[in-house]
Amino acid sequence: MKYESQKVAKLYFIAAIGLFVGQILFGLIMGAQYVIGDFMFPEIPFNVARMVHTNLLIVWLLFGFMGAAYYLVPEEAETELFAPWLANLMFWIFLVAGAATILGYLLVPYATLAELTMNDMLPTMGREFLEQPTITKIGIVIVALSFLFNIGMTILKGRKTVVNLVLLMGLTGLAVFFLFAFYNPTNLVMDKYYWWWVVHLWVEGVWELILGAILAFILIKTTGVDREVIEKWLYIIIAMTLITGIIGTGHHYYWIGAPEFWQWWGSIFSAMEPIPFFMMTVYAFNMVNKRRRNHPNKAAVLWALGTAVMAFLGAGVWGFLHTLAPVNYYTHGTQITAAHGHMAFYGAYVMIVLAMISYAMPLMRGREACNSARSQSMEMWSFWLMTISMVFITLFLTGAGILQVYLQRFSDNPMDFMVVQDKIALFYWLREIAGLIFLVGLVLYIASFFVGKSEPEATVELAK
Amino acid sequence: MEKSKWPPGDLVIWIFIMAELLVFGVFFSAYAFTRANHVELFNTYQLTLDRNAALINTLALITSSYFVVRAVAAIRNDNSQRCFHWLLAALFMGVVFLVVKGAEYQHHFAHGVNLSTNTFYMFYLSLTFFHFLHVILGMVILIAVALKAKAGGYSASEYTGVETGASYWHMVDLVWMVLFPLVYVMR
Numbered sequence: 001m002k003y004e005s006q007k008v009a010k011l012y013f014i015a016a017i018g019l020f021v022g023q024i025l026f027g028l029i030m031g032a033q034y035v036i037g038d039f040m041f042p043e044i045p046f047n048v049a050r051m052v053h054t055n056l057l058i059v060w061l062l063f064g065f066m067g068a069a070y071y072l073v074p075e076e077a078e079t080e081l082f083a084p085w086l087a088n089l090m091f092w093i094f095l096v097a098g099a100a101t102i103l104g105y106l107l108v109p110y111a112t113l114a115e116l117t118m119n120d121m122l123p124t125m126g127r128e129f130l131e132q133p134t135i136t137k138i139g140i141v142i143v144a145l146s147f148l149f150n151i152g153m154t155i156l157k158g159r160k161t162v163v164n165l166v167l168l169m170g171l172t173g174l175a176v177f178f179l180f181a182f183y184n185p186t187n188l189v190m191d192k193y194y195w196w197w198v199v200h201l202w203v204e205g206v207w208e209l210i211l212g213a214i215l216a217f218i219l220i221k222t223t224g225v226d227r228e229v230i231e232k233w234l235y236i237i238i239a240m241t242l243i244t245g246i247i248g249t250g251h252h253y254y255w256i257g258a259p260e261f262w263q264w265w266g267s268i269f270s271a272m273e274p275i276p277f278f279m280m281t282v283y284a285f286n287m288v289n290k291r292r293r294n295h296p297n298k299a300a301v302l303w304a305l306g307t308a309v310m311a312f313l314g315a316g317v318w319g320f321l322h323t324l325a326p327v328n329y330y331t332h333g334t335q336i337t338a339a340h341g342h343m344a345f346y347g348a349y350v351m352i353v354l355a356m357i358s359y360a361m362p363l364m365r366g367r368e369a370c371n372s373a374r375s376q377s378m379e380m381w382s383f384w385l386m387t388i389s390m391v392f393i394t395l396f397l398t399g400a401g402i403l404q405v406y407l408q409r410f411s412d413n414p415m416d417f418m419v420v421q422d423k424i425a426l427f428y429w430l431r432e433i434a435g436l437i438f439l440v441g442l443v444l445y446i447a448s449f450f451v452g453k454s455e456p457e458a459t460v461e462l463a464k
Numbered sequence: 465m466e467k468s469k470w471p472p473g474d475l476v477i478w479i480f481i482m483a484e485l486l487v488f489g490v491f492f493s494a495y496a497f498t499r500a501n502h503v504e505l506f507n508t509y510q511l512t513l514d515r516n517a518a519l520i521n522t523l524a525l526i527t528s529s530y531f532v533v534r535a536v537a538a539i540r541n542d543n544s545q546r547c548f549h550w551l552l553a554a555l556f557m558g559v560v561f562l563v564v565k566g567a568e569y570q571h572h573f574a575h576g577v578n579l580s581t582n583t584f585y586m587f588y589l590s591l592t593f594f595h596f597l598h599v600i601l602g603m604v605i606l607i608a609v610a611l612k613a614k615a616g617g618y619s620a621s622e623y624t625g626v627e628t629g630a631s632y633w634h635m636v637d638l639v640w641m642v643l644f645p646l647v648y649v650m651r
Contacts, residue, residue: 236476240483261579261586268490275483 001363003074005081010364011091012067013357017446019060019098020350024439026053031432035425044106051105051131057345058129059098064353065174065210066147069167071360072217073151077158082150090146097139101132123184127191129199130181137181144175162231163220166238167213173206189257196252203344204245204273204315209238211311211352212280218304218359219284224292233283240276244269251323255332263325270323274316277348284308294460297362297370299379303355306387310347318343318394330409335401335424343394346386354445361449367457374452378444385441392434400427473628481635484598488639491594492646495587502583507651509584517568518648521561522640528557529637532606532630535613542620544613551610554633558603565596588647595639602636605629 001007030049032039040049074081081087104113110131117133119125124134132140148171155164180197216234220227250258250266284305295301318340322331331337358379362371370376408420415423471478499506535550572589579586609629612618618626 232474232476236480239480259580261590264494264586265590268487268494271490272483272487275486279479 001075001360002078003080005084005087006071006074006360007364008081008084008087008091009067009071009360011088012063012070013361015091015095016060016063016067016353017357019056019063021442021446022102023053023056023060024435024442026056028432028435028439031428031435034421034428035432048105048110051110052102054129055105055131056102061345061349061353063094064349064356065171065214068210068214068353068356068360069147069151069171071356071364072214073154073164073167074158076161076164076217077155079154079158082153082157086146086150090143090150093139094143097136097143101136104133105131122182124182127184127195130195134182137178140178141175144178148172148175161227162234163213163216166209166216166234169238170206170209170213173209174202177201177206192256193253193258196249200249200252201246203349204248205242207349208241208245208276211307211348212238212241214352214356215280215284215304215307218300218355219287221359222295222297222301222304223287223290224295225287225290230283230287233279237276237279237283240272240279244272244276248273248323251325251328254325254328267323267325271320273323274312274320277312277316281308281312295369296458296460297359297376298458299371299376299383300355300359302380302383303351303358306383307347307351307355310343310351310387310390312347314340314343314345314347314394318398321398330405331401334404334408335397335427336405337401339394339397339401342397343390346390351387362457370458371448372452372455373458374455375448376458378451379448382441382445382448385444386438387441389434389438389441393431393438396427396431396434400424400431403427471631473631474624477628477631481631484635485639488591488594488642491591492642495591495646498583498587505582506584509582509588510648510651512572513588513648514568514571515648517564518644521564522644524557524560524564525637525640528554528561529634531557532633536623536626536630539613539618539623539626540620544616544618547618547626548610548614551606551613551629555603555606555610558599558606561599562596565592565599591643591647595636595643598636598639602633605632 026044026049029040029044030046030053033041033046033049070081070087104116108116110125113133114120114125117125117135119134122134124137125131130137148168151171152168155168177198180194183194185191185194212234216230219225220230247265248270250262251270253259253262253266285308288301288305322328322336322340362369371379403424404420407415407423408417531550531554535547535554538544538546538550572585577585577589579589606629609625612625
């Protein structure tokens, strides 16, 4: 760690991990509700559990992205953060607002929450993933603007690297597209149309720039490969990402009432979205193979390579599975979507945040380069446990989805939704078991921060 | 100059070119399959296209590609100024393409044609417009290369940038060479 102010990232990372735990617990509750319908009812109804599960994911990833930015921007810009106090202040505002929102979901009925927060004045609630009360959304905008100001000023006064500029572009896009959360037209087609400008243009657009920039930073730090080589790849990857991702938004416009040409545009361009992910995999492994040094933080390198592979599989391959309009005609809104969503979010965004935490946290806790061998070994166990169980969650949901599509939509005698849900219950049980193993991995991950603290750092020889 | 490097230009532009060709390839296949199911519709509306304009554009792009080749040859002879001039000539042909294509669009839009008019126009507008954007991107790349050439940034020993720009421009040309017969001529 070169600059004192990079340390503000620590709070963000700790909060991110804490919320991650909450997300997984609610995921498990919901997974159980798939097979035991009244599990924890009426305290935690399914719709509330789902809302908490998805909202926590988004919020903790945002904490992770902000932490990553606060850590890497000063180091890339070679200057202290513009205003560390602002970063600390915004952290507490964001955490309190986030916690209050989640408590609101859990403690009062959603309609009451809408009344309490005066949703009538500027109605924005009630839409999937954007369930937050309007006042929380305004809070998110304030936090995002202060954050961008802080990061932007730091970049302006320091060295301007490609990594920083791509990151800033991604973060700006994140803030700009979130503004469409406030646009709530009464026409349902228009509503859905612009809703995707937040949801899709985040995860299949600007977030990928953030992913690319963080990955590039970690690769520069851990492999010692020339910055110029890594930057060239980064340019081409983000160009492909934006071209395919932006027009690829069309794969959400097939059946919502948008013009028909979107079936062609959406199919063709979104089918190309795996390409930049594939390029990212090739480049990550290439850079590690061409490394000029063996970095002793093996765990961080593992997460970085892991994210490249899993993002390609989850976002690329599993996305392609159901992106073509004629296929999506049958698979739309089935468990296939859930399978894709799980592996894509884990592979692309969870793992990159964990990679950054893995790289930066030891340095912020006073280590020279990395944690002790024992701590790293435990972290790598957690990597494999979480990653493999996520692969199984994805496979079980894919199995459930294929069966669901067939029984409910494709066979000669299509069955009702709930009848089909009963028939695919076995897959839901298996998914829940895989989810429990994921939780074990997560517990190990957290434990890895506390073991081997008094032991010396792993060295390259030991880490080899 | 003797040892010719393969592929010419930067490797990364070739990854980009391959990805671009893949997208256009998929789009052309989609066109072909859809046309097979609506031959009459496609034949009818194909007649509303301006084949002469497209022919002029074909010649403009081929000529510009030739100029780009001359630009690469010039820099191989260490002649930066001549390289710059050939690139300007290529860019001029690019402008000709954009103007002619723009006039075609104006004609169609004046008749109220849009992406939802029918399947043929959907393909015609999509394919030509994506190609149109590529011509613009190719020109931006050529302008960057030309400015660097004018400033003496390339030499007979180091001209990767010129080859990189040229490779991309030839791709833009190549795509049109398929697009023109496929959409305008073939019946």
